[in-house]
Amino acid sequence: MxxxxxxxxLSLVRPVTSRPAVPSPRPAGGERPAADGGSSGERSPWRSLRHRSMRWWAVAHLVSNTGTWMQLTVQNLLVLQITGSPAAAGLSISAQAAPGLLMGLLGGAAVDRWPRKLTAALAQVVLGLVALATAALVALDQLNLPVLIGLAVLTGLVATVDGPACALLGNDLVPARDVPSAIGVGSLAHSAGRLAGAALAGVTVATLGTAAAYLANGVSFFFVALVIPFLTLLRPQGRAPDGDDAPLTPEEADTSVRGGLVFFAKRPRLVALAGLNAVSALFGRNYSLTLAVLVTGPLAGSAGSFSAVSTALAVGGIVGAVLGARLRAPRVRLVALLTAGGALLQVLAGLSPGLAFLVVLALPMAVAESVGDTAQNTLLQTDPPPRMRGRVLGAWNSVRTLWGLAAPPTLGLLMEVLGARGALVTGGLVVAAAVTAGTFLHGRRSAVREPVTVxxxxxxxxxxxxxxxxxxxxxxxxxxxxxxxxxxxxxxx
Known part of the structure; x- marks a missing residue:
């Protein structure tokens, strides 16, 4: 024979199973398919706007952010008028942030279970009603500190649902490859809304009074709620992208809040992003605080001098949003690289010999931060399975709120001990060293796990x-x- x-x-390491690749679906609404990966259209920062629903969503996002920043611009002034206490203003901000720290996972779980369009629309309506109620109380001179704190807590509670619902709703309007563009466009709308809102707030308060700013914010929420029913989703909620109907993993099948937290903790990419966010928040990134102290202290500048630095940071943020929108499939490695690069620029900022040198450095610092944020948000909103994304964003909001509350006092203490220059240099070196160490350990772990074929x-x-x-x-x-x-x-x- x-x-x-x-x-x-024979592989000595058990292979990692993955879902089969399937072809991308035809875009909804009869739109033309995207160009080939090598075409310039695939890299355009505006490619997400090819979709009609995304164009409407971008307009709604701009209107909403304009109204929000109108309210935020006058809110601290309103608290100071009522109480005369800066501590009370800080208390109102903390009261609004606290629900995100404590209830973020519950809000994310609600977004995973409830219809997304309906959830986002209802959340916008409730936020609009809160803003209108505040406007009425201000106009009638019936607003006091306890009521204001209660409204702030209610706003924070609704935001735990509204934040992930609106973020994921925007992603469902475009193909997965265009999500970085959608996030970049949203970042641009945020920056434009901030500038427009701050400018309109001054004019509105001067002509119509403080209540008008809250009224405008309430109207902006209702505008978003009216736009949402007309948006077209490219895929049903809870379905994997590109028609992937593979069986649920045990983590996906567990719809509890605990299941979401366990999934987050077991996902190396998400844990790495949380670590990068923590170290950069605690020892850097809060440039409005650290650079303000540097300008008015060692550089002997004035508050007007810091406006030049703030302008450079704002311009860098816009440039970074445009560059970040050109990304297609960012990885944690890119976020780490940008975090380390921003940290080294922070070290140079701490050594700045003069204001002009600092203004020049502020631009690339803001660019690195903005591109890193876009890459980070893209990973958070696309890496988890669709059925887990609400809870992942809820967990992330809790983590981000924790670092956001802990960072200012940490940096303040660091500046008290080391001075503004010492805090910037030391903080930048700590961030760069932490990123380098994490990258090295990840490389060694990956080398150990490499399969050996015999x-x-x-x-x-x-x-x-x-x-x-x-x-x-x-x-x-x-x-x-x-x-x-x-x-x-x-x-x-």
């Missing part, structure tokens, strides 16, 4: 029937094979 030898590959020659005997009959089924022949086994291996003649 003729035989041949065939190498058999080729083992295995002799396979193929019987060929020339004449006669094979042994009866169940009876083994001289070579130890049964008739059934021989029949399976026997080639057709």
């Amino acid at each position: 003729p035989s041949f030898r065939k190498p058999l590959s 080729s083992v020659p295995v002799a396979v005997t193929v019987p060929v029937r020339v004449g006669g009959t094979l042994p009866a089924q169940g009876a083994a022949g001289a070579d130890g094979r049964t008739a059934a086994a021989r029949a399976a291996l026997e080639p057709a003649v």
Whole structure:
């Protein structure tokens, strides 16, 4: 009987299973398919605006942010008018942030379970009603500190649902490859809304009073709620992108809040992003605080001098949003690289010999931060399975709120001990060292997990029937094979 030898590959490491790749769906609404990956259209920062629903969503985002910043501009002034206490203003901000720290996971779980468009629309309506109620109380001179704190807490509670619902709703309006563009466009709308809101707030308060700013914010929420029903989703909620209907993993099947937290903790990419966010928040990034102290202290500048630095930071943020929108599939490595680069620029800022040098550095610092934020948000909103994304964003909001509350006092203490220059230099070096150490450890861990393939020659005997009959089924022949086994291996003649 003729035989041949065939190498058999044996892996010493259990392979990681993945879902089969499937072709991308045709865009909804009869829109033309995206260009090839190598075309300039795939890299355009505005490519997400090719989708009609995304264009409407961008307009709604701009209107909403304008109203929000109108209210935020006058809110601290309003608290100071009511109480005369800066501490009370800080208390109102903390009261609004506290629900995000404590209830973020519950809000994310609600977004995973409830219809997304309905959830986002209802959240916008409730936020609009809160703003209108505040406007009425201000106009009637009935607003006091306890009521204001209560409204702030209510706003924070609704925001735990509204934040992830609106973020994921925006992603469902475009293909996965265009999510970085959608996030970049949202960042631009945020920056433009901030500038427009601050400018309109001054004019509105001067002509119509403080209540008008809250009224405008309430109207902006209702505008977003009216736009949402007309948006077209590219895929149903809870479905994996590109039609992937693979069976649920145990983590995906667990719809509880605890399941979301366990999934987050077991996802190396998400844990890495949380670590990067923590170290950069605690020792850097709060440039409005650290650079303000540097300008007015060692550089002997004035508050007006810091406006030049603030302008450079704002311009850098816009440039970074445009660059970040050109990303297609960012990885944690890019976020780490930008975090380390921003940290080294922070070190140079701490060593600035003068204001002009600091203004020049502020631009790339803001660019690195903005591109890193876009890459980070893209990973957070696309890396988890669709059925887990609400809870992942909820957990992330809790983590981000924690670092956001802890960072200012940490940096303040660091500046008290080391001075403004020492805090910037030390903080930048700590961030760069932490990123380098994490990258090194990840590289070593990946090297250990690399599969080793061994080729083992295995002799396979193929019987060929020339004449006669094979042994009866169940009876083994001289070579130890049964008739059934021989029949399976026997080639057709």
